[in-house]
Amino acid sequence: MNGTGTGTGTDSTTHPVIVVGSGPTGLLLAGDLAGAGVPVTLVEKRPHRISNLSRAFGVHARTLEQLDARGLADDLLATGDTITGLRLFRRLSLDLGTLESRFPFLLITPQYEVERLLERRAREAGVEFRYESEVVGLRQDDAGVDLDVRGPDGVTATLRADYVVGTDGHRSAVRQAIGVDFPGVAVIKSLFLADVRLAEKPEGVLTVNGADDAFAMIASFGDGWYRVMGWNRRHEVPDDAPLDLAEIKEVTRRALGTDHGMHDARWLSRFHSDERQAPRYRVGRVFLAGDAAHVHSPAGGQGMNTGLQDAANLGWKLAAAVQGRAPEGLLDTYEAERHPVGKAVLRSSGGLVRLARAQNPAVRLLRGLVSAFVNVARPVQRKALGQVSGIGYRYPAPRGAHRLTGTRVPDVALAGGRLYEALRGGRFVLITPKVTPEAYDDQGTRKDRLTVARWASDRRTTVLVRPDGYVAWAADAATPERIEAALTAHLGG
Numbered sequence: 001m002n003g004t005g006t007g008t009g010t011d012s013t014t015h016p017v018i019v020v021g022s023g024p025t026g027l028l029l030a031g032d033l034a035g036a037g038v039p040v041t042l043v044e045k046r047p048h049r050i051s052n053l054s055r056a057f058g059v060h061a062r063t064l065e066q067l068d069a070r071g072l073a074d075d076l077l078a079t080g081d082t083i084t085g086l087r088l089f090r091r092l093s094l095d096l097g098t099l100e101s102r103f104p105f106l107l108i109t110p111q112y113e114v115e116r117l118l119e120r121r122a123r124e125a126g127v128e129f130r131y132e133s134e135v136v137g138l139r140q141d142d143a144g145v146d147l148d149v150r151g152p153d154g155v156t157a158t159l160r161a162d163y164v165v166g167t168d169g170h171r172s173a174v175r176q177a178i179g180v181d182f183p184g185v186a187v188i189k190s191l192f193l194a195d196v197r198l199a200e201k202p203e204g205v206l207t208v209n210g211a212d213d214a215f216a217m218i219a220s221f222g223d224g225w226y227r228v229m230g231w232n233r234r235h236e237v238p239d240d241a242p243l244d245l246a247e248i249k250e251v252t253r254r255a256l257g258t259d260h261g262m263h264d265a266r267w268l269s270r271f272h273s274d275e276r277q278a279p280r281y282r283v284g285r286v287f288l289a290g291d292a293a294h295v296h297s298p299a300g301g302q303g304m305n306t307g308l309q310d311a312a313n314l315g316w317k318l319a320a321a322v323q324g325r326a327p328e329g330l331l332d333t334y335e336a337e338r339h340p341v342g343k344a345v346l347r348s349s350g351g352l353v354r355l356a357r358a359q360n361p362a363v364r365l366l367r368g369l370v371s372a373f374v375n376v377a378r379p380v381q382r383k384a385l386g387q388v389s390g391i392g393y394r395y396p397a398p399r400g401a402h403r404l405t406g407t408r409v410p411d412v413a414l415a416g417g418r419l420y421e422a423l424r425g426g427r428f429v430l431i432t433p434k435v436t437p438e439a440y441d442d443q444g445t446r447k448d449r450l451t452v453a454r455w456a457s458d459r460r461t462t463v464l465v466r467p468d469g470y471v472a473w474a475a476d477a478a479t480p481e482r483i484e485a486a487l488t489a490h491l492g493g
């Protein structure tokens with residue numbers, strides 16, 4: 001598509017940032033940018049409607065922490081149920097209750113609830129929404145990006161932007177326009193999904209099991225609707241093959257021993273699951289995030305969660321670039337930090353599916369051993385928990401940096417509050433020892449970008465926390481000169 005757009009009109013303004021696609025990734029990103037004072041236009045090809053035909057239904061701890069840093073976690077928690085035990089297949093279980101997070105669980109709630117909250121926040125922050133507007137072409141030069149957008153009247157107009165972010169899903173037109181491949185394979189050829197009512201309530205919020213050639217999972221949305229997902233090795237068919245409730249009931253009975261009296265499906269569909277990742281998340285002034293950059297199997301419920309983390313990583317960096325205060329190389333750190341995480345998610349979710357679907361007796365034996373090992377070996381269980389929940393990832397640190405640099409900061413207690421409340425301004429947070437003189441709080445011209453806080457404890461380490469909750473810089477016995485140098489390096493003067 002690069003260079004083939006047929007703009008028949010132009011919009012004379014230059015948009016600082018255009019975000020393409022109003023799924024969860026685009027909504028979080030647009031809200032963050034607008035919250036930081038950057039004018040944002042969000043173009044979406046669909047008409048305005050938040051569908052109740054939800055795909056994702058699991059929100060993990062790290063995503064809840066990010067939502068907490070935006071004042072949204074409590075509202076989202078009210079929409080669903082939580083579970084602390086995650087059984088990935090028959091014998092492998094993860095105890096989310098041991099997570100070192102304010103949210104030691106998985107929240108089961110439909111994706112549309114996440115979108116509803118993020119959309120409300122983006123609107124309140126002033127994002128300009130353009131629905132029924134499809135990106136059909138894109139060209140860029142050193143100074144900006146031209147985006148061809150076909151509007152509701154069928155007319156294509158060219159919008160000029162300083163930066164464009166493609167959050168337009170796995171078939172991303174933006175990704176294709178910048179010539180970035182999407183290599184990978186299909187992991188599950190044929191899955192089914194349905195939202196149903198149940199005559200007999202399952203015991204837990206999430207029920208999951210696989211029996212040889214059938215697999216099924218039932219999750220409660222907490223409002224009387226249940227999500228059923230599964231596959232049937234004896235019947236692998238294209239996505240458009242007919243599907244009825246009888247087939248879903250039969251596979252569920254084979255996998256779970258009962259179909260729980262399933263009835264009244266409000267929605268059913270087949271899909272297949274690919275495992276793909278864009279080799280680059282940035283070309284010039286164009287970025288990719290969410291499903292546009294990576295897709296993986298639904299095992300472990302990582303897709304939406306990973307996209308939201310991409311958005312949280314990119315938003316503050318792009319805002320700094322637009323406002324002319326980004327340190328050299330800051331925008332490059334988006335791909336450097338998020339591509340390895342995407343790759344790790346692909347590896348872990350794909351590995352789970354391969355183990356779960358294994359037919360070969362040797363692999364099935366391995367599955368039993370892996371399950372038993374993960375269940376008993378605490379460091380391995382901890383690593384698996386960190387990956388599934390998203391709290392275990394850290395970003396690369398420069399050589400010689402303090403050991404905390406790049407790590408996620410938990411919701412630590414501060415004098416007069418807690419970190420994730422302090423992050424709600426979208427600013428960096430400098431956490432200093434309790435004894436720091438009050439005069440230090442006056443950061444003059446930096447005050448719109450920095451909150452100064454103190455440890456509630458006697459901790460001596462000074463930590464500069466990025467707006468996305470990772471350590472930018474830390475020092476054990478920092479002098480005022482070293483702190484000043486760190487602030488200048490990360491926030492400017």
Ligand SMILES: Cc1cc2nc3c(=O)[nH]c(=O)nc-3n(C[C@H](O)[C@H](O)[C@H](O)COP(=O)(O)OP(=O)(O)OC[C@H]3O[C@@H](n4cnc5c(N)ncnc54)[C@H](O)[C@@H]3O)c2cc1C
Nearest residue numbers: 021023024025045056057058135169290291301303304305
């Ligand atoms: C069955 C199933 C279960 C899942 N379960 C989970 C789970 O439990 N947890 C989890 O984290 N993830 C899960 N996922 C994955 C999750 O749904 C996706 O990762 C998530 O929706 C990606 O969000 P996104 O914003 O990146 O893209 P999308 O949600 O795909 O949004 C992209 C948007 O871009 C718009 N668009 C596309 N092209 C254009 C264009 N040319 N111009 C303008 N707009 C355009 C689209 O209309 C769409 O609104 C699941 C997926 C499936 C299929």
